Amino acid sequence: MALNFVAQVHPVVFFSIVDSYERRNPDAHRVIGTLLGTVGVDKGAVEITNCFCVPHNESKEEVAVELDFAKDMYELHRKVNPSEVIVGWWATGHEITDHSLLIHDYYSRVTSNPIHLTVDTTLHGGRMNIKAYVSASMGVPGRTPGTMFAPIPVSTVSYSPEIVGTNVAQKSKYSRPRIVDPTSDLHQISEATTNMESALDILIAYVDDVLSGKVQADNYIGRELTKIVNRVPKMSAHDFEEMLNTNMKDLLMVMYLSQLTKVNVSLNEKLTMLVATQ
Numbered sequence: 367m368a369l370n371f372v373a374q375v376h377p378v379v380f381f382s383i384v385d386s387y388e389r390r391n392p393d394a395h396r397v398i399g400t401l402l403g404t405v406g407v408d409k410g411a412v413e414i415t416n417c418f419c420v421p422h423n424e425s426k427e428e429v430a431v432e433l434d435f436a437k438d439m440y441e442l443h444r445k446v447n448p449s450e451v452i453v454g455w456w457a458t459g460h461e462i463t464d465h466s467l468l469i470h471d472y473y474s475r476v477t478s479n480p481i482h483l484t485v486d487t488t489l490h491g492g493r494m495n496i497k498a499y500v501s502a503s504m505g506v507p508g509r510t511p512g513t514m515f516a517p518i519p520v521s522t523v524s525y526s527p528e529i530v531g532t533n534v535a536q537k538s539k540y541s542r543p544r545i546v547d548p549t550s551d552l553h554q555i556s557e558a559t560t561n562m563e564s565a566l567d568i569l570i571a572y573v574d575d576v577l578s579g580k581v582q583a584d585n586y587i588g589r590e591l592t593k594i595v596n597r598v599p600k601m602s603a604h605d606f607e608e609m610l611n612t613n614m615k616d617l618l619m620v621m622y623l624s625q626l627t628k629v630n631v632s633l634n635e636k637l638t639m640l641v642a643t644q
């Protein structure tokens with residue numbers, strides 16, 4: 367695997383890793399597991415979409431991993447998500463030990479060039495550091511080669527439902543019981559609109575500063591802004607309003623039919639009970 371790969375991790379992976387760490391045995395100092403995902407078409411990125419924990423026993427002298435459990439869990443995941451394959455393994459903590467080489471050797475036999483993801487659940491240094499590595503051979507030609515872990519970039523990517531769930535989970539930071547009630551769809555749309563307006567204000571202020579010469583232009587930001595503008599549908603205000611009203615009418619019709627169905631079901635139950643009592 368080339369060292370210019372990027373590991374793109376979804377939030378559900380971090381939640382699963384932290385949950386597995388919280389449920390670990392009292393005498394276990396770290397937890398390991400399998401990473402599932404897909405390799406990009408251009409083979410420039412590995413998207414990690416899922417994971418599961420693999421029981422293991424580890425001491426200073428040896429490590430034992432329940433490989434049969436890992437195989438069974440992978441087969442179960444394949445029945446639900448056939449597109450997800452093993453792309454590597456994960457471990458909690460901030461250190462790479464000698465045992466990590468042994469575990470990595472097993473995953474190298476399962477998949478080519480696996481990724482090793484470390485999540486520092488001990489908050490070493492005051493934060494949860496997340497790092498990814500791939501193995502690389504090293505040594506002198508003609509001699510027995512060695513293996514080292516070379517770091518690769520890590521980024522977080524999310525599907526739309528994951529973004530909603532993550533935003534709701536973040537609200538529990540300010541709640542003492544760590545509980546937050548789900549909000550309605552209308553409230554979520556209102557929050558999303560407010561956040562979009564705030565982001566647009568920041569973008570407009572940045573563009574104005576660049577045009578006035580207060581801030582030096584950044585080519586990367588310019589390309590990203592161009593992508594955003596090109597994604598905006600090319601339609602007039604009248605066409606947009608007409609499309610919105612049409613969708614609103616369809617939504618109201620669906621709500622009306624849903625409510626009508628509930629009334630019919632309730633009426634049928636009452637009539638059935640009335641006939642049964644006679």
